[in-house]
Amino acid sequence: KAGVTQTPRYLIKTRGQQVTLSCSPISGHRSVSWYQQTPGQGLQFLFEYFSETQRNKGNFPGRFSGRQFSNSRSEMNVSTLELGDSALYLCASSLSGASVSNYGYTFGSGTRLTVV
């Protein structure tokens, strides 16, 4: 059974540009959530999607957005990149259900974004 796949693995962008990251969840998983990991702030929740709807959102500026497609694949977009956006971006998927978190989340290996 394939795991959570994130592409690309590494990305270098220039300040002011925009970037799109992709996440393919485990087959059958309908919930996809995104996290930003930095040495200073640790792991911070960005947003969570379920059946193409954003169900929950963390405390990030509007430059960070996402979407989910009908096949549950998800993309995350960051516009007007800043140096502080350099981080490891992790995607996680989970089975559907009323208590999604009871099943735990399976994480991908992440996309390492460097903004120069």
Added chain:
Amino acid sequence: GDSVTQMEGPVTLSEEAFLTINCTYTATGYPSLFWYVQYPGEGLQLLLKATKADDKGSNKGFEATYRKETTSFHLEKGSVQVSDSAVYFCGGGADGLTFGKGTHLIIQP
């Protein structure tokens, strides 16, 4: 909002020592709680979980019990190995997880 507090470390132990990593969770209600482990250069792997009060999660010799009275979910292992060296994250919630800052564990031979 929800918050997770865990000891940050680094925690350095000798092989076969007893391990405890403290974690407390503050939230509205009693969400499911998890411990994840991250090895260098990799994403997070679910180590164990507990979905309700008094539940004990266990895996690979690690254990954690969901204590409702203290909202704690401390991670324990009786005898650590060098291969347990990693960063451990305590987390919880629904529709998106709140994590602690992670505890870097270093096991020396």
